[in-house]
Amino acid sequence: MPFNSISNRNNYIDQVLNTPFDLVVIGGGITGAGIAWDATLRGLKVLLLEQNDFASGTSSKSTKLIHGGLRYLKQLKFKQVxxxxxxxxxxxxxxxxxxxxxxxxxxxxxxxxxxxxxxxxxxxxxxxxxxxxxxxxxxxxxxxxxxxxxxxxxxxxxxxxxxxxxxxxDDYRLTWTLIQSALNKDAICLNYAKVNQIKTDENSSIRAVCFEDTILGENFEIKTSLVVNAAGPWVVDVISLDAFPPQKELxxxxxxxxxxxxxxxxxxxxxxxxxxxxxxxxxxxxxxxxxxxxxxxxxxxxxxxxxxxxxxxxxxxxxxxxxxxxxxxxxxxxxxxxxxxxxxxxKEPGKESTEVSRKDEIFVSQSGLISIAGGKLTGFRKMAEKVVDLLVKFHFKDKPGLKRSSGTKNTLLDGNSFKSESELNYYLVNLKKQFSDLGFEPELASIFMKRYGDKMEKMIGLLKDKVNVHDKIEWLLEAEIMYGILNEMIYFPTDFIQRQTGMLWFDRPKCVLKKEFILTVFALQFKWDNIKLSQERLKLDQLLDSSLDFKD
Ligand SMILES: Cc1cc2nc3c(=O)[nH]c(=O)nc-3n(C[C@H](O)[C@H](O)[C@H](O)COP(=O)(O)OP(=O)(O)OC[C@H]3O[C@@H](n4cnc5c(N)ncnc54)[C@H](O)[C@@H]3O)c2cc1C
Missing domain, CATH: 3.30.9.10 (D-Amino Acid Oxidase, subunit A, domain 2)
Structure with missing residues (x-):
């Protein structure tokens, strides 16, 4: 479903309310996205709720390395290496x-x-x-x-x-790619959906989660008995929504x-x-x-x-x-x-942050809430496998048709139909030619391919739809914004410059130069009035400022 209007969001919410889910995942960072992907591949029906944009927490703030763990070696952690x-x-x-x-x-x-x-x-x-x-x-x-x-x-x-x-x-893009891969397998993933309550029954078992859709400004309740808390730095806050006090400290x-x-x-x-x-x-x-x-x-x-x-x-x-x-x-x-x-x-008593292990840990509350914290971007797949193995063992042993073991090791993610470097290189050569035919620098194709993989055909289609030979930067920007709105649940200019493109960090001058253009494309697409446009301009300015705001 294209996500290009508020009425589509309403339809999407209707779908959420009318679907029986096996599992609700709280948190759309790399951990939650990985769990949603693994669970859907095994045949579970998953709802993932993220309070802001996907990967807006730690999963967009990393060093952006898929590490071999050289630093673990210094700490003699051979198993982790x-x-x-x-x-x-x-x-x-x-x-x-x-x-x-x-x-x-x-x-x-x-x-x-x-x-x-x-x-x-x-x-x-x-x-x-x-x-x-x-x-x-x-x-x-x-x-x-x-x-x-x-x-x-x-x-x-x-x-x-x-x-x-x-x-x-690109940690943001990796997280989105997992979300998209889960969506392809019929998961429902909602950004701007903040979980604010976990309800339990008379036996103190979970019976529902409540969330606020911060785009529509409405609250909803979803019946479920199984919730995974992958809220990263907010893990303990989510545990506190449950009937039982947190037993872990971060x-x-x-x-x-x-x-x-x-x-x-x-x-x-x-x-x-x-x-x-x-x-x-x-x-x-x-x-x-x-x-x-x-x-x-x-x-x-x-x-x-x-x-x-x-x-x-x-x-x-x-x-x-x-x-x-x-x-x-x-x-x-x-x-x-x-x-x-x-x-x-x-938290490990007596240890400073530089000494504390980066290993992940799963803990289960009395209500059955399963929380996972710690770990690394690099280990997301293994973390997801551990959580879903646990779910299958204790909750879905007899569910017909369910795959007992994880399929994530050998399943290519969305956008990656390339089985080898030569297939990828062949695709890139072709893409460069298409960029060049449209009058762009062929080298731009590499940047775009790292973002969208084999989805570039759709982007090329959008470029061909809206030719603007007078301002090539705007031509490309408009196509990319439209791609994000139609395909990637991009709702705001702030999502576009962070999650979709990373421009905020790696091309901030362009964000400043083309700020009004970006706002206009969004305003037209979502039919914003002047008040809404001013609000989004303010949000964009604040975000741009925050990337250079250092405080003691
Ligand atoms: C500076 C830094 C550098 C790093 N570098 C690397 C690296 O190079 N390589 C590597 O492998 N790892 C690295 N890491 C570690 C890695 O980034 C983290 O382990 C990982 O991103 C954590 O992901 P997460 O999904 O658990 O948390 P998050 O990404 O924070 O996701 C949790 C999500 O839950 C959402 N949420 C919270 N409460 C609610 C609620 N009530 N309702 C709905 N949603 C909610 C949040 O909005 C958030 O998006 C680095 C970490 C840091 C800080």
Whole structure:
């Protein structure tokens, strides 16, 4: 169903109210989306409710890496390295267009926290445990070769470097792709649907969840006996809606990333290097015309709905970059954009956020509410499998036709019909030709393919429908907005610049330049009056400001 009008949303809600669901999932981040996808593949009827836009919580604020877990090795967590290593390969395979190989350079310095021997040992263990194939296994490079790999690195104290395999993704898009894959299998997933009550019966078992549709401004009740709470940093708040007090505590750890332009920080190669205090490691990853740098790791106890980066964090990231690249002159006013999120970690008495394990944990309340927290973006598939295995074992043992084991390992996600790199490359060559025929830079095709995979045919159709040779940026923007509204449950310009395109972070100047155009396309499509248009303009301005708003 296209999502391009409020009346369609009403129809969608009618469908929600008239469908008997096996399971309601609260939270449309990577964890909830993964669970919805796994459960639908096994044959369960799923409703997923997300209070804001999909992935608007932590799942859009990560370093955007599908990790092999090198940092776990430092903590001697071999089992976790094995697991995330395996997961990394699986996720690349099922979402090839979106999870792309990215070689990471680890420079070795005379006085660095890692010696050449320690790093070589760690990477050997890492490659073995993570099941890295020959082509991708790590390599050591001399000082001179290192300089050619990343000309910006000063030679002083540099001994050489290691190049090892990681994967880069777009966390927002990965989450949406899971939602879309679940929708394809008849799940119903609603954004802007905030769960505000969990009702129990006289036996204290769950009988219904109530949610507010914040677009329609109405409240609804859904009968269900089975609810999975995948609310990330809000997991304990959701448990509190239940009749029983939370038995778990989360430790929220805040992480900030900053974005610099290529002019200011002309990095060619993704880097993993010591922070200024030589206590943690920091990533610097080129993306488009920018490079993003992160992250921090600071315990967070304030409002989860209004998270800001502090000036101290910004200062720390800038000083860290300058400690490696003293020739650069960077200050806070050079930052193009930034994002900040909180890791929902399971509290471990006596441990600080940097020491607390990133492992996931499932806990079941007395009412039967199943909550899951902790974990990583990388491990979403395995986390989902564990939750749905539990559901099948205890609730659906006798349900006819239900698949007992997870099918997610070998099921390609929506948009990924590519079974190999050569199939993907063939598609890309064709796409470049189509872009070129329409008068666009062929290289744009790569950016679009990483967003939409094999869905690009639909976008090309929209481009052909609305030719605007006078302003190519607007032509492309309009087609992309229409694609999002019709296919991706995009309701607001703020969703468009964050979830659909990531423009807020990686092309903020375009957001500012084309703000009125973007608003106009939405206003026409959703028939907004001037009051609504002003409200959305304000929201957009606030969002743009927030990406450069640092508070102590
Ligand atoms: C700075 C940083 C960097 C990271 N980098 C990486 C990385 O590179 N690789 C990696 O693998 N992992 C990384 N992680 C970890 C990873 O991002 C998280 O583990 C993951 O995104 C958590 O997903 P989630 O779905 O559990 O939580 P969330 O994404 O926060 O999703 C929970 C959702 O529940 C919704 N919700 C809450 N309450 C309600 C309600 N009442 N009704 C309806 N919906 C509700 C929220 O709006 C939210 O969208 C990073 C984390 C941080 C903070």
């Amino acid at each position: 094995c697991e995330v290593g395996r997961e990394r390969a699986i996720v690349h395979n099922i979402a090839r267009f979106l999870v792309r190989p990215e070689k990471m350079l680890l420079p070795i310095y005379e006085n660095g926290s890692l010696s050449r021997i320690t790093a070589a040992l760690a990477l050997t263990v890492y490659d073995t445990l993570a099941g890295v194939g020959k082509v991708d296994s790590f390599s050591y490079h001399s000082k001179e070769k290192t300089k050619s790999l990343e000309p910006l690195l000063p030679l002083k104290q540099l001994l050489g470097s290691f190049l090892y395999a990681e994967y880069q993704t 430790l929220l750890s805040k992480g900030t990333h900053i974005v610099l332009s290529n002019n200011k920080f002309p990095l060619k190669q993704a880097l993993y290097f010591d922070d200024i205090e030589k206590k943690r490691m920091i990533f610097a990853i080129p993306k488009g015309n920018t490079t993003y740098i992160g992250t921090t790791d600071v315990e967070y106890t304030n409002d989860k709905n209004k998270i800001y980066s502090s000036n101290t964090e910004i200062d720390y990231l800038i000083k860290t970059v300058q400690s490696v690249f003293p020739q650069l002159s960077i200050n806070a006013s050079d930052i193009l954009s930034s994002w900040v999120g909180v890791r929902p970690l399971i």
